[in-house]
Amino acid sequence: MAMDRASVYSFPVLQSEYDESHESNTQIERQFAQFILTFKLGNSFIYRDQLQENVLIKRFCLDVDVAHLISFSEELADALATEPAEKLPLFEAAAKECAKRILIPTQSASKDSPDIPEIQVTLSSSTNETKIRDLTANSVSKLVRVPGIIIGASTLSSKATSLRIQCRGCNTTTSVPINSGFSGVTLPRVCNAPKEEGSEKCPLDPYFILHEQCRFIDQQVLKLQEAPDQVPVGELPRHVLLSADRYLTNRVIPGSRCKVVGIFSIYQNKGSKGPSAAVAIRTPYLRVVGIEADVDHTTKGSAIFSEEEEQEFLEMSRNPNLYEVFANSIAPSIYGNPDIKKAIVCLLMGGSKKILPDGMKLRGDINVLLLGDPGTAKSQLLKFVEKVSPIAIYTSGKGSSAAGLTASVQRDAQSREFYLEGGAMVLGDGGVVCIDEFDKMRDEDRVAIHEAMEQQTISIAKAGITTILNARTSVLAAANPIFGRYDDMKSAGDNIDFQTTILSRFDMIFIVKDEHDTEKDRTMARHVIGIHMNRDREPRDVAGEIPIDKMKRYITYCKTRCAPTLSQEAAERLSSHFVSIRKQVHKSELDSNERSSIPITVRQLEAIIRITESLAKLTLSSVATEAHVEEAIRLFMASTMNAVSQGSTLSEDVLKQAGKIEDELRKRLPIGWTTSVATLRKEMVTRREYTVAALDRALQVMSRREAIQFKNQGAQIVRIGV
Numbered sequence: 001m002a003m004d005r006a007s008v009y010s011f012p013v014l015q016s017e018y019d020e021s022h023e024s025n026t027q028i029e030r031q032f033a034q035f036i037l038t039f040k041l042g043n044s045f046i047y048r049d050q051l052q053e054n055v056l057i058k059r060f061c062l063d064v065d066v067a068h069l070i071s072f073s074e075e076l077a078d079a080l081a082t083e084p085a086e087k088l089p090l091f092e093a094a095a096k097e098c099a100k101r102i103l104i105p106t107q108s109a110s111k112d113s114p115d116i117p118e119i120q121v122t123l124s125s126s127t128n129e130t131k132i133r134d135l136t137a138n139s140v141s142k143l144v145r146v147p148g149i150i151i152g153a154s155t156l157s158s159k160a161t162s163l164r165i166q167c168r169g170c171n172t173t174t175s176v177p178i179n180s181g182f183s184g185v186t187l188p189r190v191c192n193a194p195k196e197e198g199s200e201k202c203p204l205d206p207y208f209i210l211h212e213q214c215r216f217i218d219q220q221v222l223k224l225q226e227a228p229d230q231v232p233v234g235e236l237p238r239h240v241l242l243s244a245d246r247y248l249t250n251r252v253i254p255g256s257r258c259k260v261v262g263i264f265s266i267y268q269n270k271g272s273k274g275p276s277a278a279v280a281i282r283t284p285y286l287r288v289v290g291i292e293a294d295v296d297h298t299t300k301g302s303a304i305f306s307e308e309e310e311q312e313f314l315e316m317s318r319n320p321n322l323y324e325v326f327a328n329s330i331a332p333s334i335y336g337n338p339d340i341k342k343a344i345v346c347l348l349m350g351g352s353k354k355i356l357p358d359g360m361k362l363r364g365d366i367n368v369l370l371l372g373d374p375g376t377a378k379s380q381l382l383k384f385v386e387k388v389s390p391i392a393i394y395t396s397g398k399g400s401s402a403a404g405l406t407a408s409v410q411r412d413a414q415s416r417e418f419y420l421e422g423g424a425m426v427l428g429d430g431g432v433v434c435i436d437e438f439d440k441m442r443d444e445d446r447v448a449i450h451e452a453m454e455q456q457t458i459s460i461a462k463a464g465i466t467t468i469l470n471a472r473t474s475v476l477a478a479a480n481p482i483f484g485r486y487d488d489m490k491s492a493g494d495n496i497d498f499q500t501t502i503l504s505r506f507d508m509i510f511i512v513k514d515e516h517d518t519e520k521d522r523t524m525a526r527h528v529i530g531i532h533m534n535r536d537r538e539p540r541d542v543a544g545e546i547p548i549d550k551m552k553r554y555i556t557y558c559k560t561r562c563a564p565t566l567s568q569e570a571a572e573r574l575s576s577h578f579v580s581i582r583k584q585v586h587k588s589e590l591d592s593n594e595r596s597s598i599p600i601t602v603r604q605l606e607a608i609i610r611i612t613e614s615l616a617k618l619t620l621s622s623v624a625t626e627a628h629v630e631e632a633i634r635l636f637m638a639s640t641m642n643a644v645s646q647g648s649t650l651s652e653d654v655l656k657q658a659g660k661i662e663d664e665l666r667k668r669l670p671i672g673w674t675t676s677v678a679t680l681r682k683e684m685v686t687r688r689e690y691t692v693a694a695l696d697r698a699l700q701v702m703s704r705r706e707a708i709q710f711k712n713q714g715a716q717i718v719r720i721g722v
Contacts, residue, residue, distance in 0.1 A: 372512025391431025
């Protein structure tokens with residue numbers, strides 16, 4: 001040891017940990033600054049350029065990809081991942097120092113240099129995702145990446161980062177720093193200012209806050225819930241609170257699917273007071289350091305596809321049999337129902353959304369109703385659509401309330417403020433909402449989705465909150481007729497227990513009957529038994545030609561890359577066909593002597609246009625041709641028009657006989673007179689040789705017109721009016 005040197009020799013006797021940590025922090029800050037200034041991809045210094053550009057436009061933030069940090073220094077990235085709360089402020093200090101050096105390289109040390117505000121460092125990462133239910137005590141204070149769906153967002157509030165406090169006794173002021181997140185601050189109880197000899201001591205708890213001199217930042221509290229497709233069966237979806245500040249506020253709205261990079265932290269919940277609240281228990285929350293919102297499927301060109309994928313999809317679109325192949329790949333384990341599967345293909349693709357010059361919006365989403373007998377695999381089709389649609393929510397009518405489908409107003413336990421929580425239609429924005437047991441819903445709940453199905457918005461006016469939420473969803477609903485099974489002897493109006501207001505909003509209405517046909521039954525039995533026997537071997541007829549994942553990606557590709565328009569010939573064909581449909585419905589209404597329960601209005605013309613556009617979109621065609629229109633008309637005739645004509649299954653002879661019986665009953669039964677149906681049947685059917693169907697039809701029509709009324713469970717009739 002060179003003790004004889006002229007320089008002063010010193011040796012630390014009391015080596016403090018603070019000095020070590022301070023030294024290492026300075027070194028880490030220097031490394032972060034080096035990363036910002038020297039990291040380059042190709043020939044560009046991406047972070048140096050980004051920082052310079054952002055500071056010049058007065059946007060004081062820097063977005064850093066963690067993968068770049070790992071390639072620069074694994075130790076540095078590991079330190080940031082394991083101790084983000086300590087290392088992130090060093091990163092922000094380094095960014096501020098770099099901003100000064102970039103903007104004013106010659107005056108970095110001068111006193112006249114402009115004061116740059118704190119620069120926020122946001123992180124984006126592609127590391128493994130951690131589900132909300134997998135966040136445990138081991139994750140506390142670590143950097144995590146959590147996927148989910150935003151179900152609630154508070155209004156912006158101002159949070160202090162530094163409190164300026166003043167002593168009541170000696171008027172000295174001092175600053176108290178505050179940590180980010182939900183953690184509070186405790187004011188010092190004793191004045192620490194140096195006192196002159198003989199002066200009085202300041203009292204206990206002397207400090208009060210000077211609010212005007214404090215420093216504030218924007219803060220927003222978000223509520224992140226597990227995506228519906230990630231929740232295990234029988235479990236409630238978990239949620240976690242998020243605390244976002246500065247440039248991370250107002251990034252997402254309720255219904256947005258996103259991946260959140262944040263620090264898993266804990267705070268003392270003020271609401272957990274009382275004898276049952278444990279002292280050492282803390283409530284977890286995520287302090288957000290980065291938000292990656294998922295692709296909004298309603299926008300164009302924002303989805304990311306590799307070149308190989310694009311090439312594969314373009315080749316798929318050129319396949320002349322793509323429509324048939326795609327339809328056969330929809331629920332391949334379900335036998336038959338080819339038209340319903342084709343309608344579901346149209347629903348998944350959707351038409352083109354239009355915004356007119358006057359600001360009016362026309363929806364592009366297609367709504368389909370499956371109405372029919374039990375055991376016709378309606379629910380299975382809905383479950384398959386939930387799997388194959390990029391965004392889908394499945395709900396059952398009996399367990400859904402109006403608030404659960406649209407939106408509910410909740411009150412925050414801490415701030416006592418009201419905020420909105422989105423329901424199924426909001427969370428399914430840009431996708432499909434599958435509603436099973438649609439007929440079991442209460443009428444007031446069903447009315448709640450009228451606006452969502454046509455205007456694609458949900459208006460809320462509750463508890464002083466007046467707002468409009470987006471609900472750009474397609475609705476696929478399944479329902480049973482009034483009597484459980486479809487009764488062919490009754491008209492469509494007698495079988496369908498829905499108001500015309502809701503029926504007109506469905507683009508296609510399919511009546512699914514369980515018909516008895518020996519040959520068909522034999523084929524179906526063979527198909528079902530084959531599935532049950534070969535469930536392990538996965539037979540070829542059960543697996544679709546296109547796998548589900550590939551279908552999902554292709555649907556996203558078509559929706560983001562293509563918005564077809566109608567050709568002139570197709571438009572003329574559509575308009576002439578609409579006129580003929582209206583004429584046909586009018587004729588059937590005159591024949592059956594009653595209004596059709598399924599209305600054919602301009603909405604149905606728009607429905608055929610949407611179906612045409614979706615068929616063109618399937619093949620990535622920018623123009624919908626006459627061939628697309630022909631298939632759209634065929635689908636519409638096989639669904640809605642078929643349902644309209646279901647009531648006119650009675651022959652003309654029966655309808656004529658029913659008219660004669662009605663005239664006779666009006667002449668013979670005075671008002672207030674009662675007679676039994678058995679007596680009428682004996683006279684009209686046995687003696688006069690009218691058919692039973694004609695008598696039943698006449699009584700139904702008179703009952704609907706309130707000329708007669710049934711008593712004693714249909715055994716007697718009373719004449720009550722003209």
